[in-house]
Amino acid sequence: MSENPEIRVIGxxxxxxxxxxxxxxxLILEAARRQDLRLSNGDVLVFTHKIISKAEGRLVRxxxxxxxxxxxxxxxxxxxxxxSVEIVLGEARRIVKMDRGILITETHHGLVCAxxxxxxxxxxxxxxxxxxxxxxxxxxxxxxxxxxxxxxxDVAVIxxxxxxxxxxxxxxxxxxxxxxxxxxxxxxxxxxxxxRALLATVIAVADELAGAAELVMGKLDRVxxxxxxxxxxxxxGGKGADLIRQADKDLFx
Amino acid sequence: MSENPEIRVIGxxxxxxxxxxxxxxxLILEAARRQDLRLSNGDVLVFTHKIISKAEGRLVRxxxxxxxxxxxxxxxxxxxxxxSVEIVLGEARRIVKMDRGILITETHHGLVCAxxxxxxxxxxxxxxxxxxxxxxxxxxxxxxxxxxxxxxxDVAVIxxxxxxxxxxxxxxxxxxxxxxxxxxxxxxxxxxxxxRALLATVIAVADELAGAAELVMGKLDRVxxxxxxxxxxxxxGGKGADLIRQADKDLFx
Numbered sequence: 001m002s003e004n005p006e007i008r009v010i011g012x013x014x015x016x017x018x019x020x021x022x023x024x025x026x027l028i029l030e031a032a033r034r035q036d037l038r039l040s041n042g043d044v045l046v047f048t049h050k051i052i053s054k055a056e057g058r059l060v061r062x063x064x065x066x067x068x069x070x071x072x073x074x075x076x077x078x079x080x081x082x083x084s085v086e087i088v089l090g091e092a093r094r095i096v097k098m099d100r101g102i103l104i105t106e107t108h109h110g111l112v113c114a115x116x117x118x119x120x121x122x123x124x125x126x127x128x129x130x131x132x133x134x135x136x137x138x139x140x141x142x143x144x145x146x147x148x149x150x151x152x153x154d155v156a157v158i159x160x161x162x163x164x165x166x167x168x169x170x171x172x173x174x175x176x177x178x179x180x181x182x183x184x185x186x187x188x189x190x191x192x193x194x195x196r197a198l199l200a201t202v203i204a205v206a207d208e209l210a211g212a213a214e215l216v217m218g219k220l221d222r223v224x225x226x227x228x229x230x231x232x233x234x235x236x237g238g239k240g241a242d243l244i245r246q247a248d249k250d251l252f253x
Numbered sequence: 254m255s256e257n258p259e260i261r262v263i264g265x266x267x268x269x270x271x272x273x274x275x276x277x278x279x280l281i282l283e284a285a286r287r288q289d290l291r292l293s294n295g296d297v298l299v300f301t302h303k304i305i306s307k308a309e310g311r312l313v314r315x316x317x318x319x320x321x322x323x324x325x326x327x328x329x330x331x332x333x334x335x336x337s338v339e340i341v342l343g344e345a346r347r348i349v350k351m352d353r354g355i356l357i358t359e360t361h362h363g364l365v366c367a368x369x370x371x372x373x374x375x376x377x378x379x380x381x382x383x384x385x386x387x388x389x390x391x392x393x394x395x396x397x398x399x400x401x402x403x404x405x406x407d408v409a410v411i412x413x414x415x416x417x418x419x420x421x422x423x424x425x426x427x428x429x430x431x432x433x434x435x436x437x438x439x440x441x442x443x444x445x446x447x448x449r450a451l452l453a454t455v456i457a458v459a460d461e462l463a464g465a466a467e468l469v470m471g472k473l474d475r476v477x478x479x480x481x482x483x484x485x486x487x488x489x490g491g492k493g494a495d496l497i498r499q500a501d502k503d504l505f506x
Contacts, residue, residue, distance in 0.1 A: 005264035005469040005476060013258070112420040121445045121454075162456070166419050167365040169498045170437045170457025172464070174421065184423045187472050192374045201374075201472055203415070204423025208468050211425070211461035215484055216258040219440050219454055223258060231468055245422045 007230040010037065011216035011223035017124060018224070020057040025146045028225055037227060039153045044228040045143070046158045046213035049176060050122055051224040052139050053130040060087055061127050074098060084118065084129060091116035091131060107132065110244040111176060113163045121219070133159065136177025137239040144179045156181035156233055159240070160210035173214035175206035178240040181233035183207075204243055205233065260483040263290060264469035264476035270377060271477070273310040278399045281478055290480060292406045297481040298396075299411045299466035302429060303375055304477040305392050306383040313340055314380050327351060337371065337382060344369035344384060360385065363497040364429060366416045374472070386412065389430025390492040397432045409434035409486055412493070413463035426467035428459035431493040434486035436460075457496055458486065 012031040018024060032039055039045075053059070067075065067082035071089055075082035078101025085103065092105035096112055105116045109132065117132035133139045140157040147155055159177030164170075175183055183206030213226035265284040271277060285292055292298075306312070320328065320335035324342055328335035331354025338356065342348075345358035349365055358369045362385065370385035386392045393410040400408055412430030417423075428436055436459035466479035 005266070007262040007465070007468055009260040009262065009465070011258035121449055123449075126449075162454070166503060167498055168427065168457065168460070169496050170455045170460065172425075172457050172460050190472075192472070196374055196376075196379075201415070202423045203467065203472070204421065204425050205468060207421070207423065207425050208464035212260070212262070212465035212468065214456065215260055215458060215461050215465065219443075219445070219456070243422050245420055250419060 005230075007212070007228060009212045009216050010035070010227045010229070012037075012225040012227060013223055015051075015222060015224060018051040018054040020055065022055055024051065024055045025143065025150055029147075029151055031225070032227065039147065039151050039155060039227070040229070041154045042229075042232070043153070043155045044158060044181065044209055044231060044233065045147070045155050046160055046173075046210055046226045046228065047143070048217060048224045049117070049132055049136065049159050049161045050119070050130055052133045052136070052143075052159055052177075054123075056133055056139065058131040058133060059123065059125070059128040060131060061125075062087075062129065063127050074103065077101065078103075084120070087129060087131070088116045088118045091118060109136070109176070110241070111161075111163075113161070117161055117176075132161065133177065137179065137241055138177075140177040140179035140240065154180065154235075156235070158206055158210055158213070160213060162214065172207075173210040173217075175204075175210045175240050175243060178206050178238065178243075180235060181206065182236055182238040183240060183243050184238065185234065205231075206240065206243060258483075260465070260481060262465045262469050263288070263480045263482070265290075265478040265480060266476055268304075268475060268477060271304040271307040273308065275308055277304065277308045278396065278403055282400075282404055284478070285480065292400065292404050292408060292480070293482070294407045295482075295485070296406070296408045297411060297434065297462055297484060297486065298400070298408050299413055299426075299463055299479045299481065300396070301470060301477045302370070302385055302389065302412050302414045303372070303383055305386045305389070305396075305412055305430075307376075309386055309392065311384040311386060312376065312378070312381040313384060314378075315340075315382065316380050327356065330354065331356075337368075337373070340382060340384070341369045341371045344371060362389070362429070363494070364414075364416075366414070370414055370429075385414065386430065390432065390494055391430075393430035393432035393493065407433065407488075409488070411459055411463055411466070413466060415467065425460075426463040426470075428457075428463045428493050428496060431459050431491065431496075433488060434459065435489055435491040436493060436496050437491065438487065458484075459493065459496060 065083040067086040071086040094106040097104040144157040187201040318336035320339040324339040347359040350357040397410040440454040
């Protein structure tokens with residue numbers, strides 16, 4: 001780390017509504033230029049999953065869904081749209097909790113979150129909801145490759161979503177897709193300034209970067225992408241999927 | 254949010270080892286000046302809990318501890334120091350998990366974390382471990398008041414620790430003490446650009462700020478304080494304790 005460590009977190013503004021026809025990378029590069037930010041090697045770009053889902057056409061029309069009896073029963077108790085519940089069930093591989101109108105599932109990606117990440121907010125079509133990207137790590141890799149090709153810079157890409165967590169109030173942004181950087185920083189085997197081993201210290205830096213990005217994104221503004229400059233990540237591989245703890249290793253369960 | 258939202262996260266460097274005799278606020282103001290950073294109204298200062306614990310004398314000597322049979326049994330199975338285990342048990346009001354050498358407790362503050370936040374890293378005395386501050390919110394309030402008095406600026410103060418979490422790999426920094434800002438940003442009742450209500454969206458911004466600070470702090474460097482500039486927090490009260498979810502409201506349990 002440098003003597004005067006500083007990170008800048010900058011929201012990219014003025015992006016239009018993203019659709020399947022959008023040139024997302026072109027729009028990002030243009031937005032950066034408008035803000036006098038030339039993308040540089042070592043920058044981190046954090047994308048809210050929603051615009052990735054839109055760009056990938058991961059929208060589902062409620063009017064095309066026939067809810068199952070299970071979805072209808074839960075929707076009735078929780079005062080929800082049964083078609084939306086059906087979509088959530090379709091994205092899940094395990095139900096973690098189904099109670100008081102809240103549906104927490106493990107998605108087919110292995111992510112544990114409310115409503116399987118299915119979300120209607122910031123979707124223009126009132127008949128549509130957005131699913132999570134099918135493979136956020138692949139989405140991140142594709143974006144990174146495209147940025148490298150078109151702007152000749154090597155950046156890291158994070159795709160984020162906003163998740164709740166046990167024991168603590170409020171949601172935080174986490175990284176669901178990562179490419180170009182190690183999402184976990186492993187201090188095990190290293191020593192503090194006093195020479196003591198740092199035990200069990202693995203930091204989920206990609207989640208911290210996603211959280212930092214949320215601070216400039218907000219929820220109401222059209223700031224779906226943040227540029228993080230000055231963070232020296234390790235470029236030695238790793239994916240967002242590495243942040244998902246395997247059940248048999250999860251001491252908190 | 255401004256048209257060109259940008260947050261700077263700057264590590265304060267060159268601080269000496271903090272002890273009970275240290276003038277912590279004076280040292281922080283001096284470090285900021287050395288880095289040409291004049292503290293300003295609206296800045297956020299994030300302190301790792303460890304230097305607060307040191308400044309408050311929250312160190313315990315292992316040689317003065319007599320471990321209980323429970324502490325000895327667990328220490329034997331987990332290859333740990335039974336005196337350190339005894340200290341952890343003394344800081345706990347509930348054992349969440351005691352297995353495979355890992356001890357997850359709910360502390361007397363209500364925080365759920367490994368080893369009740371008891372930690373030997375970065376403590377110079379090999380016979381001592383650091384406890385969490387007794388009341389991190391009060392510590393934050395005292396620091397903020399002192400900074401206001403001595404530098405005539407109104408900042409927000411966050412005291413952070415690095416916690417694990419269920420379902421996800423790695424630890425992230427979270428806020429255990431907060432003063433001068435709302436730790437939770439509540440979007441409920443507000444609408445997205447399409448006019449849809451944003452349901453259930455409360456963001457734990459203090460945790461995201463703590464996480465952003467960790468990115469400049471690292472674990473091996475002497476960067477125990479970060480200055481965050483450009484984040485428009487709400488100053489309408491709230492404490493770190495607000496981030497602790499009450500058990501009966503915790504849908505993930």
